[in-house]
Amino acid sequence: MTLSVSLSHRFPDFALDLSFDAPEGITVLFGRSGSGKTTAINSVAGLLKPQRARIVMGDETLNDTDSQIFVPVHKRRMGYVFQEARLFPHLSVRQNLEYGQRFAPSGAKGPSTAEVAALLGIAPLLDRVPSGLSGGERQRVAIGRALLSRPRLLLMDEPLAALDGARKAEILPYLERLRDQVALPILYVSHSVAEVARLATTMVVLEEGRVARAGPAEAILSDPDMVRQIGVREAGAVLPARVKRHHPDGLTELEASGGRLFLPRMETEEGTATRVRILAQDVILSNTAPEGLSALNILKATVISLREGTGPGVVVQLSAGEDKLLARITRRSAEALAITPGDTVYAVVKSVSIARVDIGTA
């Protein structure tokens, strides 16, 4: 089931005009604050009535201003996870979770409370009240509540933004499981590249109320033209890799299409498919096979393109095996090494520079 969105809306100081498709998996609406992400997701939810819109979910039209169709919020059956958990304070965790079920059509199928509680690790909390929960727990209950309302689509508006780093890291694996185990399209609003790299199947980049780019997340993240939107410090490709072996010296060996990667010990089982985000600024290039170097990860790659920015840096797009990598080096180095498209280079990545949060399951 695909969600197809096309809308335009004019606020006093801001105009929105965009269209995109959200296929299965997680579609991330990515952009700075004020780019129109929340307006878009609220239009899909029915919380906002755009001046012009055509929003179609599978074969059901939710909103079509041309034929005056507007399905009200409560009939859209979209599980919405907000930035704040918005749990009902007068209900227990279990009652919160099961709140939406009574309104769902009797034929609607979905996971049971026990299944959802197990998936999100909230089974021990069922009899508690929301005010006693931590931020991360609350957000997981909110996700469970949305899931249990038997939705046809999950909407998430920066569900991790209000949480600190540790809480984010706590919830990300659950979201990955959701993506991989629950057959629901998920529309996910975020301005965090780290979240996009971990979660996104499809990426829709919004800029000032318009769609700047849309497509598979891996293609967009490894596109040098995206570096400006993402920011030079955050830019980096996502590399699919499989866990091959855990070594006794505390390293985990992963196998990517372009070679082996050694990363600090991961708790993931051998054979698991992962995706590793490698920041462009963490990649060093060499035009000869490096020797006498402490870095463990050396991938042989071919230069696809060089993109100069306004600063002293150059972003080099590489292909290593079937995957793409980004490296950000100085213009001076690029000239010294005489890097040109088609060249073979060696990309060097320090094992410890890859943050744990940047390794997710695929």
Add this chain to the structure above:
Amino acid sequence: MTNWLGAEEWQAVVLSLQVSFWATLLSLPFGVFVAYALARWEFRGKQLLNMAVHLPLILPPVVTGYLLLLIFGRRGAVGAFLEQTFGIVLAFRWTGAALAAAIMAFPLMVRAIRLAIEAVDPKLEEAAATLGASRLQVFSTVTLPLITPGLIAGAVLAFAKAIGEFGATITFVSNIPGQTQTVPSAIYAFLQVPGGESGALRLVAISIVIAMAALLASELLARRAQRRATGREGSP
């Protein structure tokens, strides 16, 4: 109790409780509706409605009572209609006393309920809607449970006000012992006759007890409502 209070005094106390009880109970649904409209809806004439609701608070009670007599009296537009269609007569009956008390207490009730509704985060109601609840279901499953303490506080306040209502009541339904003579009217009547002070004092004591009990209850409930509204979501 009956020995301590004379039959007439006892009648006045019972009548007052009866009048206030019905006045509060029957005006509660209207109070909730008006409070919700004032708290949550934007509509033409909102200020006008707000003013109309608060008018009995500012007008001299005698004026309100006289207006009631003009409108709900047997020759008044609404009064005549009610009598012909339903056989309901309000003027100079205890039911009229209940109407007068309800109208005088209405602003207090609406104010308390409105504050409670405003303390409910609309985002919670929005969340309920995304989970499939219609507007009415959102109200009954989220808004209403959350405002219940405020609702009770408003009702208690209205009840206390209704017990003490004098000006509008005596103007609209007069001061007929056993029929329309509430506690304040009885006190007034006692003070009109020589040697009535002791009866008046007994009723005064009862009035004070009822009023204090009501105020205390309302205060406690209001505090609970506050706690519930603010304990909603601590910082994450």
